[in-house]
Amino acid sequence: MTTFKDLGITPSYIKGLAELKIITPTEIQAAVIPTLLQQKTDLIGLAQTGTGKTAAFGLPLLRSVNPDKPEVQGLVIAPTRELVQQIQKQLFRFTKYIEKPIFAEGVYGGEKITRQIKNLTRPTHIVVATPGRLLDLIERGAVDISKVKTLVLDEADEMLSMGFKEDLTKILSYNKSKRHTWLFSATMPAGIKQLIKTYMLPDAVRVEVNRNALVNENISHHFINTKIKDKVNLIARLLEMRKGKRGIIFCRTKAGTQKLARQLMEKGIAAGALEGDMQQKERDKAMRAFRNGKLRVLVSTDVSARGIDVNDLAFVIHHQLPDYLDYYTHRSGRTARAGKTGQSIALIIPGEMQKVLETQQALGIKFREMTV
Numbered sequence: 001m002t003t004f005k006d007l008g009i010t011p012s013y014i015k016g017l018a019e020l021k022i023i024t025p026t027e028i029q030a031a032v033i034p035t036l037l038q039q040k041t042d043l044i045g046l047a048q049t050g051t052g053k054t055a056a057f058g059l060p061l062l063r064s065v066n067p068d069k070p071e072v073q074g075l076v077i078a079p080t081r082e083l084v085q086q087i088q089k090q091l092f093r094f095t096k097y098i099e100k101p102i103f104a105e106g107v108y109g110g111e112k113i114t115r116q117i118k119n120l121t122r123p124t125h126i127v128v129a130t131p132g133r134l135l136d137l138i139e140r141g142a143v144d145i146s147k148v149k150t151l152v153l154d155e156a157d158e159m160l161s162m163g164f165k166e167d168l169t170k171i172l173s174y175n176k177s178k179r180h181t182w183l184f185s186a187t188m189p190a191g192i193k194q195l196i197k198t199y200m201l202p203d204a205v206r207v208e209v210n211r212n213a214l215v216n217e218n219i220s221h222h223f224i225n226t227k228i229k230d231k232v233n234l235i236a237r238l239l240e241m242r243k244g245k246r247g248i249i250f251c252r253t254k255a256g257t258q259k260l261a262r263q264l265m266e267k268g269i270a271a272g273a274l275e276g277d278m279q280q281k282e283r284d285k286a287m288r289a290f291r292n293g294k295l296r297v298l299v300s301t302d303v304s305a306r307g308i309d310v311n312d313l314a315f316v317i318h319h320q321l322p323d324y325l326d327y328y329t330h331r332s333g334r335t336a337r338a339g340k341t342g343q344s345i346a347l348i349i350p351g352e353m354q355k356v357l358e359t360q361q362a363l364g365i366k367f368r369e370m371t372v
Contacts, residue, residue, distance in 0.1 A: 007033040009059055012097040017055070020093055026052035031207045036060035036182070042204035044196060045184040048333050051209055053184050054090045057152050061182075062091065064150050065125045067100035074104075074126040075148045075175075077168070079158040081108040081130060081280070082287065086309055087154065088128045102126065107143075109133045110280030117142040131159060131167035138174050145175045156185040156192055157326065162303055165191060172199055186333065187326045218336035222370040223346045223356050231347055232263045235317060237372050238345065239269055239297065245314035246290075249299045250331050252320050260319060261299040274300040274308075302327045311337055318346040321355050325362050345370065 002025055004014050017023070025033070028047045036043060037060050047053055061074045078084050088106035095102050104126040107116045113136065120127075120143050127134070127143060137143045151172075153159070159168065181200050185192050196204070226234050235249065251257040254275040261273035272286040272295040283304075289295040291310055298305075302322060313335045322328055335342025346367070348356060360367050 002030050004029075004033075008037045009033065012099065013059060013062070013094055016094045016096040016098075019096065020090075022052075022055060026056075028052055028207070028209045029056045031209065032056040033059060035205055035207070037063060040180055042180055042200045043182045044200070044204050044206045045182070045209075046186070046188060046207070047184060047209040048186050048329070053154065054087050055094070057154070057182050057184065058087070058091050058094060061126065061150055061152060062094060062098075062102055065102050067102050067125065069125075070123040071147050072124055072127050072143065072145055073148060074150045074152070075134075075145055076126065076128040076152040076154060077131055077134065077159070077171070078128065078154040079130065079162055079164070081110055082308055083155065084108045084128050084130055091126060091128070104128060107133050107137060110283075113137070113140075131164040131171060135167050135171055138171065145171070146177060148175050148177070149179050151175065151179050151181045153181065153183045153185075153195075156183050156195065157187045157189060158330065160189070160191040160195075161324075161326065165195075168195070186329055189326065218341045219332050219344050220341070221332070221344050221346075221360075221365050221367045223348045223367050224370050224372060226347050226349060228349055231319060232260065232267075234347060234372060235260075235319070236264065236267050236269065238315075238317060239264075241372070242314060246293070246296050246310075247313050247315035247317060248305060248308070248331075248334050249297055249317045249319055250305065250322070251299060251301060252322065254301055256319065257299050257301050257304075264297065264299070270294065270296045272298055274298050274304040276301060276304055278304075302331065305331070305334065308334060309337070310334075312340070313337070313342065315343040315345060318344070321346050321348070321352065321359065325359060328359055329363065 004017060004025055007025060028045060028051045032045055033056060065073050076087055078087060084106045088104050091104040102125045103123055105119055105124045106128045108130040109132055138145060251260055254277055257273050257275040261271045264271035272289055274283060274286055290298050316331055316335050332344035356367050
């Protein structure tokens with residue numbers, strides 16, 4: 001069995017990883033780490049969320065930093081505040097036992113910009129950021145990315161689908177130095193291919209994990225035939241049958257999300273909503289309650305669930321199937337993380353069976369009918 005030592009990771013980092021119970025490298029880590037440690041290269045990693053990407057790019061990124069130079073040398077851009085916080089926290093934990101400290105700062109919207117500007121006056125080697133806030137800070141002169149040697153774009157497809165293409169283009173124009181770009185994405189839409197063509201070397205190393213499995217193979221896919229008026233009772237029944245288990249329910253609209261969360265609460269189910277019009281404070285409160293188990297289910301829109309990384313989610317329920325196949329991949333990928341199994345359950349009304357068959361065909365998965 002491959003170990004982190006085999007991959008070229010030094011003992012001080014291995015000790016930090018062991019404390020986080022990261023002992024055996026995942027497939028993406030084993031494929032990416034030696035390459036990034038041994039050669040200066042651009043890299044494209046095709047991998048689902050929950051496969052251990054943060055350590056895959058984080059460890060080589062930390063190793064590329066010179067702690068004696070008090071300048072921003074590494075930049076990680078991710079789609080959501082939650083993901084940025086998570087990456088920054090991981091980088092901090094990985095470095096617990098190293099000799100000279102490496103400082104990583106997280107910047108994102110929904111937080112006072114003045115505080116972040118103040119934090120950036122401290123020595124900072126790596127900045128982890130959402131695109132919008134980073135651009136704002138660059139334009140205010142609060143952060144200088146001109147000397148960045150390594151740029152990581154994490155969940156790049158999500159950033160594009162959330163409308164950050166223009167911000168990314170502007171950010172990249174502020175870093176003209178010879179840098180290496182490491183791009184990670186779960187899917188490869190046309191926008192990502194364009195990004196790769198424009199900003200990355202033609203000989204970039206490509207790493208694909210689970211080449212045939214667009215969707216994590218530890219997830220079982222199900223559909224239930226129902227009617228619109230029966231959906232709420234059906235969801236309540238599904239939750240009752242999964243006592244003690246937690247999951248996310250996806251709705252297509254913000255209004256639908258709030259309405260369903262309310263209907264579930266009226267049935268005595270500890271549910272919370274997550275949608276784009278919520279204040280950041282409310283959003284954080286819902287996420288905190290979900291993480292610490294006070295909420296059993298989160299009802300969410302597709303965009304609001306981006307970057308949520310909560311372990312031990314047993315299921316996702318699709319109140320409606322999403323309009324885009326990529327969204328199905330991202331939705332179902334919230335469960336069955338870190339090697340665990342999970343269920344993805346779609347509620348289907350008359351006339352929607354065709355969509356199930358199309359999803360099945362396109363993603364190479366098999367839906368089984370479930371009855372309640």
